[in-house]
Amino acid sequence: MTRHHQRRFTRSMRNAGFTLVELMVSMVIGIFIVGALIAIVVTSTSAYNIQIDHARVNENARFSVEFLSRDVRMAGYFGCLDNLQNVTNNLNFAAGSLHDTANPIEGFEGNGGSSAWQPSGTSVDTLNILPGTDAITVRFGNPTESAALDGTSTPDTAIPAAGPDSAGNYDFSAGQVAVVSDCDKADVFQISGADGNNNLSHASGGEYSPGNTSGSLGGSLGAGYNPFATVMTYNAARYFVRKRDPDDTDANAPVALYRQYVTDTGSIRSEELIEGVENMQILYGEDTDADGTPNSYVTADAVVTWRNVVSAKIALLLRSNREYGGESEASGFDHSNADAAITYDLLGQTVTVRSEGADVPRFRRNLYSTTIAVRNR
Numbered sequence: 001m002t003r004h005h006q007r008r009f010t011r012s013m014r015n016a017g018f019t020l021v022e023l024m025v026s027m028v029i030g031i032f033i034v035g036a037l038i039a040i041v042v043t044s045t046s047a048y049n050i051q052i053d054h055a056r057v058n059e060n061a062r063f064s065v066e067f068l069s070r071d072v073r074m075a076g077y078f079g080c081l082d083n084l085q086n087v088t089n090n091l092n093f094a095a096g097s098l099h100d101t102a103n104p105i106e107g108f109e110g111n112g113g114s115s116a117w118q119p120s121g122t123s124v125d126t127l128n129i130l131p132g133t134d135a136i137t138v139r140f141g142n143p144t145e146s147a148a149l150d151g152t153s154t155p156d157t158a159i160p161a162a163g164p165d166s167a168g169n170y171d172f173s174a175g176q177v178a179v180v181s182d183c184d185k186a187d188v189f190q191i192s193g194a195d196g197n198n199n200l201s202h203a204s205g206g207e208y209s210p211g212n213t214s215g216s217l218g219g220s221l222g223a224g225y226n227p228f229a230t231v232m233t234y235n236a237a238r239y240f241v242r243k244r245d246p247d248d249t250d251a252n253a254p255v256a257l258y259r260q261y262v263t264d265t266g267s268i269r270s271e272e273l274i275e276g277v278e279n280m281q282i283l284y285g286e287d288t289d290a291d292g293t294p295n296s297y298v299t300a301d302a303v304v305t306w307r308n309v310v311s312a313k314i315a316l317l318l319r320s321n322r323e324y325g326g327e328s329e330a331s332g333f334d335h336s337n338a339d340a341a342i343t344y345d346l347l348g349q350t351v352t353v354r355s356e357g358a359d360v361p362r363f364r365r366n367l368y369s370t371t372i373a374v375r376n377r
Helices: 003-014 020-072
Strands: 087-089 105-108 135-148 177-181 186-190 199-201 230-243 255-262 268-275 277-286 296-298 309-319 342-346 349-354 365-373
Touching (some): 020 135, 020 230, 020 255, 020 268, 020 309, 105 277, 135 277, 255 277, 277 342, 277 349, 309 342
Parallel strands (some): 087 186
Antiparallel strands (some): 135 230, 230 255, 277 309, 342 349
């Protein structure tokens, strides 16, 4: 072979590319690399989803506790009045409704076989409360929406609330349910009219619901109110757990914490507050020896005297909004046993979210509890 031919042969060998063995080795290495990258992405996505579920469940729990704590601690507040027997309700209300001020705090025991609020005995059927869960009702005057009186009123004249200004006096409007209170008495009424100077009329009847049964205030004490009195909006709310769609027969249908409340026009409305609240259990601290501290915590159907309730323990079970697969849930965020029953202890009440070996959707869950003092006891 001449030198010229040898050079051509060597050049052609250099340009021949990879052999079949080299290609196969390269493909195997590439598959391992791609598989490793996919595993990293899947693991990272799973970890991210777990963190998101943790964060959302914790955030929903924080908001739930905040809403409940804010209202429960205010139950029974009617200004500086201590004797709630001197609260006169001038509304045209139905017994046991949110407009009924006879019981500043009421409870419903979801595991007691009853379908009524305690102590009023009125039905809870229209709320579609999730079976096995408790509910609570609170009623009070709102000191953050209040104004001092700017003069003296007689039982039949308008309430002269101080005009809204930099002192923080609230600007009332017609239709709102309000409380006027001094240290001797209080009246609950619906504002039938409010002028630009915050003079609040309280005529009977009118266009707003529920309306007033009488336009005369002062209650059994038969007196008006002086500048030492305060007028504030009336707040009442029921908190309960229900399915988002009450007609959904799926036991694992989306659930939420709901609130029914009195609106700014006096009507009653229900709204979804916090998604993912699966169960709520409540115990009431009853003070039986008048020392201001509870002697025992009991369920709603075991409270003897509701005016002696000075605190409430509330436990909430929350779950993630999305299901997950490939992991196992034993309790809370522990994913160690796919077949174990899942139970939680909510203030002594055992709540089962999955029976042993049951094939049901899996959610990440966590349990939260708080104790709330009722300040106006």
